[in-house]
Amino acid sequence: MMSSIMRESHIMKIHYLTALVAVGFVIIHIMVRVTQGFSNSLEFESVIANYKSIPYAIVLEAMLILISVHGFNGLRIILLELKQGNAYENAVTYGCLAAMIALIAYGSRTIIMASMGMV
Amino acid sequence: MAKGGALPKGFERPSDSGSQEKYEVKPSSKTITLRISKFNPEKDDHSTFLEFTVPYEKWTTVLDTILEVKSHQDHSIGVRYSCRQATCGSCGMIINGKPRLACFTKISELDSNVVTVEPMNNFPIIRDLAVGFERMFSTHKRMKPYIIREDSEISSGTKEFLQSPEDVEKYIQFASCIKCGLCNSACPTMAADSTFIGPQGLAQAYRYVADNRDKGKDERLRIIDERHGIWGCHFAGSCSQVCPKGVDPAMGIQLLRGYLLGYRK
Amino acid sequence: MDKDRKEGIKGMANPGRYGIERVAYWLMRITGLGLLFYFIGHIYETSSLLDGKAAWNSMLELTQTTEGHIFLTLVIGMCVFHTGNGIRLMIAQAGFGFGKPRRPDYPYTPSSLNMKNKLCIYVSIGLAALAMMYGLGVMYDV
Numbered sequence: 249m250m251s252s253i254m255r256e257s258h259i260m261k262i263h264y265l266t267a268l269v270a271v272g273f274v275i276i277h278i279m280v281r282v283t284q285g286f287s288n289s290l291e292f293e294s295v296i297a298n299y300k301s302i303p304y305a306i307v308l309e310a311m312l313i314l315i316s317v318h319g320f321n322g323l324r325i326i327l328l329e330l331k332q333g334n335a336y337e338n339a340v341t342y343g344c345l346a347a348m349i350a351l352i353a354y355g356s357r358t359i360i361m362a363s364m365g366m367v
Numbered sequence: 368m369a370k371g372g373a374l375p376k377g378f379e380r381p382s383d384s385g386s387q388e389k390y391e392v393k394p395s396s397k398t399i400t401l402r403i404s405k406f407n408p409e410k411d412d413h414s415t416f417l418e419f420t421v422p423y424e425k426w427t428t429v430l431d432t433i434l435e436v437k438s439h440q441d442h443s444i445g446v447r448y449s450c451r452q453a454t455c456g457s458c459g460m461i462i463n464g465k466p467r468l469a470c471f472t473k474i475s476e477l478d479s480n481v482v483t484v485e486p487m488n489n490f491p492i493i494r495d496l497a498v499g500f501e502r503m504f505s506t507h508k509r510m511k512p513y514i515i516r517e518d519s520e521i522s523s524g525t526k527e528f529l530q531s532p533e534d535v536e537k538y539i540q541f542a543s544c545i546k547c548g549l550c551n552s553a554c555p556t557m558a559a560d561s562t563f564i565g566p567q568g569l570a571q572a573y574r575y576v577a578d579n580r581d582k583g584k585d586e587r588l589r590i591i592d593e594r595h596g597i598w599g600c601h602f603a604g605s606c607s608q609v610c611p612k613g614v615d616p617a618m619g620i621q622l623l624r625g626y627l628l629g630y631r632k
Numbered sequence: 633m634d635k636d637r638k639e640g641i642k643g644m645a646n647p648g649r650y651g652i653e654r655v656a657y658w659l660m661r662i663t664g665l666g667l668l669f670y671f672i673g674h675i676y677e678t679s680s681l682l683d684g685k686a687a688w689n690s691m692l693e694l695t696q697t698t699e700g701h702i703f704l705t706l707v708i709g710m711c712v713f714h715t716g717n718g719i720r721l722m723i724a725q726a727g728f729g730f731g732k733p734r735r736p737d738y739p740y741t742p743s744s745l746n747m748k749n750k751l752c753i754y755v756s757i758g759l760a761a762l763a764m765m766y767g768l769g770v771m772y773d774v
Binding site for chain 1: 641644661664665667668671672675676678679681682684685688689692696711715718722770771773
Binding site: 577624628 | 736
């Protein structure tokens with residue numbers, strides 16, 4: 249079980265930290281979008297140009313990791329309250345961990361390939 | 368018989384002829400419909416509601432009406448009560464959808480012609496309105512609700528452990544808990560998670576952690592630092608909303624969390 | 633009947649009866665789940681970049697509709713509320729903003745459910761509403 253690997257207080261500290269840092273990055277992400285003009289910011293070329301900017305790609309990657317960790321940990325918290333039992337709790341914990349890793353991998357693939365021009 | 372001043376409304380002074388005093392309270396014409404949940408786990412599959420018409424006065428409590436029904440209309444009503452003054456914590460129940468003490472809730476404050484009483488949620492029913500407290504008491508025991516210190520045996524020549532009024536103020540609020548279980552009944556996490564410690568247990572853990580005579584802080588923090596421990600609380604505040612003694616379990620839990628997050632030592 | 637007579641999701645999901653703090657707890661859960669599902673959809677949506685301009689534009693056709701804009705407005709509201717209320721919770725859960733414990737006295741008003749806390753919840757809701765209006769304005773070039 250997750251709690252045997254990491255104490256719940258450590259998991260919750262990560263939950264709070266990812267939330268706080270993600271807020272900062274989301275604000276940057278929204279400001280970049282808004283300052284470009286909403287319609288312009290969605291043009292294919294404009295989006296690709298953003299991905300090719302290394303600092304912005306780092307912001308996107310950071311947001312991906314932080315929000316995935318925070319979101320799936322939140323889902324884990326809710327699911328663990330709905331039902332109890334060792335088998336269920338292990339399944340939920342490892343399931344959320346797997347989903348988190350899968351989403352980070354999938355999103356990172358987009359960011360890396362787009363920033364390297366492999367579009 | 369000595370003549371006195373004005374009597375309260377509804378009372379009549381007897382004549383001066385020397386006859387035996389007789390104070391008469393004019394009966395109120397006000398009545399309410401009391402709906403009582405009935406359930407016998409040995410016989411019934413589900414609970415049903417029985418309705419009774421009960422007279423009440425300005426000072427009538429819900430417990431008074433239940434006992435009125437039990438005395439005169441249905442002797443089989445199962446209800447737990449004792450002190451009738453919000454000290455023992457026995458008469459906790461759901462009254463018009465909210466956990467309350469029946470002895471501490473006046474009919475007049477409910478502002479309704481229909482009063483529905485049900486057993487507290489998140490507790491197993493013994494019968495009708497009486498619920499089982501075994502789990503709550505065993506969780507309370509898990510919190511080690513006693514002073515822990517190596518020198519707890521008072522050796523000869525020493526006096527009691529000294530504590531200043533300021534030290535007492537830090538925990539006395541949480542020592543007011545009467546174990547009524549209303550907080551556990553109101554808690555949204557307890558509604559779904561049967562292994563959650565609950566606001567009552569966590570508040571009592573804080574009561575001892577905050578007591579400067581106690582040296583068992585690390586032991587208790589280790590017990591509560593788990594998914595179904597303190598981290599099951601998300602500060603919905605319902606426990607504090609319903610607590611009849613001002614214990615404010617939500618406050619205790621958040622202060623306790625400060626220790627685990629490193630804000631308090 | 634469940635031995636422990638747990639109210640279950642019905643009890644967890646009922647935002648009424650207990651004041652604004654319970655409503656905030658319920659909204660926090662709803663917005664959290666909503667944002668997670670939006671996030672997953674957003675990652676999938678942006679991955680269409682890799683399939684070229686045509687794929688990107690056809691994905692945009694799906695999302696840049698009136699329904700899409702309304703949905704995005706809701707997402708903005710959820711994000712702002714979740715952030716604002718989350719910050720309030722982080723501060724409260726660290727034990728700040730309650731004052732000191734004191735000897736309880738009738739009418740036993742809990743100091744954890746004080747005006748500061750309630751105000752923060754209302755401010756979060758208000759900010760979410762403002763953000764939604766601003767978002768709608770940006771999307772419709774007002």
